[in-house]
Amino acid sequence: MTVADGDARLAARIDGGGTFREEAGFFGPGPQRLFGVLHRPTGPPLGGLVICPSIHTEFITGYRTEVVLARTLASRGLAVQRFHYRGVGHSDGETEETTFATMREDALAAAARLLERTGVDGLGFLGMRFGGLVAGSAASEHRGCPLVLVEPTLEARRFFRDAWRAKLIRDVAKGTHARGQGLAEALEREGRVDVVGYSICRPLFESAADRTLVGELGDGARPTLLVQLGRALSLRRDLEAAAAALRRLGCEVAVEAVAEDLVGWFLTDPGRQRKQPRALIEVTSGWLEGEMGAAT
Amino acid sequence: MNTTEKEKLRGFIIDRLRWDGASRQLTDDYPLLESGVIDSLAIFEIVQFLEDECSVEIADDKLVPENFATLAAIAKLVESKS
Numbered sequence: 001m002t003v004a005d006g007d008a009r010l011a012a013r014i015d016g017g018g019t020f021r022e023e024a025g026f027f028g029p030g031p032q033r034l035f036g037v038l039h040r041p042t043g044p045p046l047g048g049l050v051i052c053p054s055i056h057t058e059f060i061t062g063y064r065t066e067v068v069l070a071r072t073l074a075s076r077g078l079a080v081q082r083f084h085y086r087g088v089g090h091s092d093g094e095t096e097e098t099t100f101a102t103m104r105e106d107a108l109a110a111a112a113r114l115l116e117r118t119g120v121d122g123l124g125f126l127g128m129r130f131g132g133l134v135a136g137s138a139a140s141e142h143r144g145c146p147l148v149l150v151e152p153t154l155e156a157r158r159f160f161r162d163a164w165r166a167k168l169i170r171d172v173a174k175g176t177h178a179r180g181q182g183l184a185e186a187l188e189r190e191g192r193v194d195v196v197g198y199s200i201c202r203p204l205f206e207s208a209a210d211r212t213l214v215g216e217l218g219d220g221a222r223p224t225l226l227v228q229l230g231r232a233l234s235l236r237r238d239l240e241a242a243a244a245a246l247r248r249l250g251c252e253v254a255v256e257a258v259a260e261d262l263v264g265w266f267l268t269d270p271g272r273q274r275k276q277p278r279a280l281i282e283v284t285s286g287w288l289e290g291e292m293g294a295a296t
Numbered sequence: 297m298n299t300t301e302k303e304k305l306r307g308f309i310i311d312r313l314r315w316d317g318a319s320r321q322l323t324d325d326y327p328l329l330e331s332g333v334i335d336s337l338a339i340f341e342i343v344q345f346l347e348d349e350c351s352v353e354i355a356d357d358k359l360v361p362e363n364f365a366t367l368a369a370i371a372k373l374v375e376s377k378s
Binding site: 162164165166168169170171172181236237 | 336
């Protein structure tokens with residue numbers, strides 16, 4: 001059901017079951033508008049969560065998961081703010097102008113909007129893949145807030161390397177030889193490169209490449225859920241090391257390996273993501289309910 | 297690439313990638329790319345598998361078709377990095 005809203009920039013609707021309401025629209029403090037959707041329970045929310053999406057092809061392959069997760073959480077009492085970074089999706093701005101700093105600002109603007117629209121006290125962040133870096137960085141501005149990291153990028157340089165590899169590997173599968181240059185060299189020369197239909201631009205690469213998840217979190221202790229996706233049920237070594245590093249920062253870390261087939265996201269056909277990732281949603285919402293007091 | 301690692305890779309292809317035949321049919325010289333057993337996503341996963349299980353780093357310039365054409369070719373690639 002579509003409903004009228006006093007704010008002309010918003011389109012709002014209430015779901016068929018009447019348990020949550022969605023407000024889609026533009027917001028943000030600057031001249032460039034951010035697009036976002038606020039999923040809010042019809043009753044007073046028990047807490048709020050900002051979802052920071054990944055970028056490039058993963059913005060698409062993770063999209064459905066984020067929508068379903070947001071709706072599930074809203075139906076259980078949490079207000080959830082999704083958004084598009086400037087230069088991405090429906091938000092204003094050019095891809096060439098997106099930097100890690102603008103992405104962090106956008107996540108914080110989304111948090112501010114969530115707080116303003118709902119008046120919730122408790123706030124948390126969730127980041128998918130590269131969005132994990134952004135969520136971690138934004139969470140450092142909100143002392144002690146819960147943080148969910150789904151297959152987080154631990155080192156931005158590795159994320160870009162994997163993206164570049166996706167391009168090269170596609171060439172391999174097509175039977176054509178890969179180019180003999182690296183991503184950094186290609187960006188230096190051309191300013192932007194195409195990876196499976198999406199551009200990686202030099203400003204984002206240069207502003208993000210040296211960042212790590214642990215570095216972005218600073219020294220703030222917080223409850224943290226680390227989620228590994230894939231077919232392996234034992235924890236990968238890199239995530240084990242990340243969990244240990246977060247514990248050294250004083251974080252209370254829970255780790256879950258979820259058997260969802262979402263590996264190799266750069267190369268995953270978005271059509272494969274139509275199936276609802278139920279296990280991921282259950283693990284994530286269960287943990288958030290415990291941390292933020294949502295109703296089961 | 298030692299025998300154990302090669303068998304792990306064979307098991308990885310059989311269990312996790314698109315291998316429909318009997319395991320004994322996946323010989324060292326079976327044409328993986330040409331027959332469509334592995335696609336771009338599978339190569340991505342194999343590269344991650346090799347780096348995790350064999351503790352090697354596969355350089356970008358090694359991502360060429362001949363290095364992924366067969367199990368033997370992949371083993372040779374890993375050996376060259378060891």
